[in-house]
Amino acid sequence: MxxxxxxxxxxxxxxxxxxxxxxxxxxxxxxxxxxxxxxxxxxxxxxxxxxxxxxxxxxxxxxxxxxxxxxxxxxxxxxxxxxxxxxxxxxxxxxxxxxxxxxxxxxxxxxxxxxxxxxxxxxxxxxxxxxxxxxxxxxxxxxxxxxxxxxxxxxxxxxxxxxxxxxxxxxxxxxxxxxxxxxxxxxxxxxxxxxxxxxxxxxxxxYYTPLRKTQVIENEEHAVEVLEKSLLESVALRLPKEVKFACLLSGGVDSSLISAIASLEQRVDTFSIGYEGYEKYDERPFAKVVAEHIKSNHHEVIFSKADFLQTIEEVVSSLDEPLADPAMLPLYYLMKKVHKEGFKVVLTGDGSDELFMGYRTYKEFYALEQASGLEFKGWLQNYFKSHFSMHKEWEWYKRIFEESTLFRSTAEIFTDLQQNRLLRMNVKDNRSLAALEPYKEEFEQYGRVSPMEWYSFVDLKVMLGNVFLRKLDRMSMAHSIEARSPFLDKEVVATAFSCTPDLRMMKPSKALVKNVARKYLPNEIVDRKKKGFNYPYMEWLQESGELEVIHRIQEKMNLFNESELEMYLEKGKQGMFKQHLFSLYMLCKWLEKVNRRS
CATH class of the missing domain: 3.60.20.10 (Aminohydrolase, N-terminal nucleophile (Ntn) domain)
Structure with missing residues (x-):
């Protein structure tokens, strides 16, 4: 590395x-x-x-x-x-x-x-x-x-x-x-x-696409068997022989499974992060259950408001361009602690949700796709166009009735119409879809037609390739740590895309992964409801006055329409549009750094 x-x-x-x-x-x-x-x-x-x-x-x-x-x-x-x-x-x-x-x-x-x-x-x-x-x-x-x-x-x-x-x-x-x-x-x-x-x-x-079919797996038992074999091999290949390694353990089924497999031949170190005083965000109790089950040497790291504010400055200083994933800040801090303990390699659970349909929104989008067959959708299309709403559901139905591509990755935050109202520039509808056109062409080139396979494929490209893996590389390498993701092995990915869409979308969510995990983890971990990663980043930004950077950049560069910008800032105080606001914050924080240097 x-x-x-x-x-x-x-x-x-x-x-x-x-x-x-x-x-x-x-x-x-x-x-x-x-x-x-x-x-x-x-x-x-x-x-x-x-x-x-x-x-x-x-x-x-x-x-x-x-x-x-x-x-x-x-x-x-x-x-x-x-x-x-x-x-x-x-x-x-x-x-x-x-x-x-x-x-x-x-x-x-x-x-x-x-x-x-x-x-x-x-x-x-x-x-x-x-x-x-x-x-x-x-x-x-x-x-x-x-x-x-x-x-x-x-x-x-x-x-x-x-x-x-x-x-x-x-x-x-x-x-x-x-x-x-x-x-x-x-x-x-x-x-x-x-x-x-x-x-x-x-x-x-x-030179590579995950869409090329090498086999078709239609049987659940066979799918679980092939997945387990490929995961065992993938983890084994990624265990370093000459330096200390650790596993990042959130307490979710993916990182827990990787940690459990890694611990089969040796005692491993595991790291989890939590937030004192914000128990609703804290998954350390679940991570502790897994750590005790696999008998790991477990490390808990606390991420405070002061740590958060200091980390922002360090991350923005190191980033070459803005990234709007708030998870990068606790990840950076956690990697710093892992480095101080002398580890050079970490294993992560990244990739499982995108490959094995772990996000709740996948099922919501697929159910919504059925509305494309409504007999009188032309009338509904005109109605939606003349009754704009900021709610994401409005945008989804509009796309369905226009026969446009509904799902544009889990990474999507601002819709085109939201941007057109916010930015002082003309943002045409479906501009975001044009950016996905190369992926659409590749998907169709290999004869894939299932909406569920499109969800997985475009998230592999956008959410994973452009957001999560970029975050993982920058936050780990800032501390000279190599991050390895066993789910993102060519053989594991080939297994996922060889399974029929119905197998990948079986209930419960991520059924194939969970069926493998039952051999290695307690049922309370395998069966617990998925909890999306979150922490009080917006509360801390608001309390600290950090969001003022948006006003400073607006005064200097006049990027936004004032009334729309103020709407987001006001709604943010009510707990709404958190991700939207964070993306604006990181953009402005980075632009301020660039302006200082120029």
Missing amino acids: CAIFGIIGTYEEEKAIEAFDTLAHRGIDAKYIIAKDHCFLGVHRLAITNVTKTLTQIYDQDGLQILFNGEIYNYEVLAEELQLHKPSEIDVLYTAYRVWGDDFVTHLRGMFAIAIIEEAQVKLFRDPFGKKPIYYTLDEQRFIFASEMKAIHSLIPLTLNREIVTQYLSFQTPLSPKTFDKKIYQVDEGEMLTFALEGKRIARKK
Whole structure:
């Protein structure tokens, strides 16, 4: 695990090193640099595999350079197949590339961002689900790539993309490949990007999709058997052999199951976070039940209002662009504590809800889809258009009656019409849907038609790939911790998308996962009602006066219509539109930081 950075073209070595060193938090154990004419390459290493070896992290041989950020969990299996004796991961990558060419990436089982420089070309590869980031930019003098945008911004100033604000307000973040900078892009998940020096051409190619059917699973018993087998293997592959690891344990069925499986062969450490005085948000009692059941060495962390306010400043300072998930703040604080205890790796339960239909809203949306068959929906369409409401249900019915795509990911916050009323710009209806068009095309290309499969697929792309995994990477790597998510293994994902929609939507919610979990966890954990992650972030923001930053940015940039903005702020005092307000707060907090630096 590490950070990678490269400049192909003209550069000043001192400035290149300064840019590279902005990524030092991602790899604190060693750094490696190659500086040649028209080529600067750098790697910061976080030693997790082959810890005692002094490795060459930049492979430079036969006119080929390889830089690698991530973990290849099956590298020893691939080494045996390629007849290599005790190689490092990067040795395996080199040989695999020589043997299989660009298709080498399809043999990998892990999380990664890989750069290969060969014969006047740069090739960037990103893992299938977007766990590890890689950004790039191109101008007349050079092509730059980096694990985080801050390294690129050390060399070129931010060119703010005001148009991307609508996408951020829709989905909590810009959707890959776009960013808040007009000149910087990110490589998409499951994508290979090629930059050719001659003609300075960029080509993008998808090498992975979860939609390709390898089998169809229709029987519940068989589905549970296959899922359990793939999960056991996935967790085993992700247990580090050379450094301390811990499991993040919320007390929900997903993180509890991962923790329980990890504890089968050894005693594990578990971490949970809670909020004193806010018991309705606190899940520590459930986490404690699981910890006692699996006999883990359990750590409880308390997140106070003071911790929250301090964490905001640290997170905003580290973010290259705004992210509207309030869960990132306690996660950042928890990772800080995990790091202080000496752990380098954590296991998480991310991915289960999206793959196995764990969100309550999935069933609500599917029930609503049935309204598309109403005989007199034309009249209802006209009625809804002339009777606007701020309630989300109004937007849902409008989409149904217009025969538009209803579900646009669990990440959706502001609808297009809400944005049109709030922003001082014209936001056309269905603008958010246009951003999802590449996903829609991919979904239809592979012959998928079930609404339930669309819900899962678009959330895998948006909620997971663009929001949760981005959050997880930034908050963990800020403290030099590698986060591993066993549910997001290619084999586990293939199992999910091989199951028929009816199997994945069986009652109770996440029935397949729960049927596996019954072998490893108490029934009180398996059967308890899902509790969405929450904590008193809005109460703390209001009490502390932090929301005043929205007024300061409004006065400086005039982004919003005043009356609509005040409506959100007033409704927020009544406990409404919390997520909407938090997204506005993070946007303005980030813009204030950017304005101070410019």
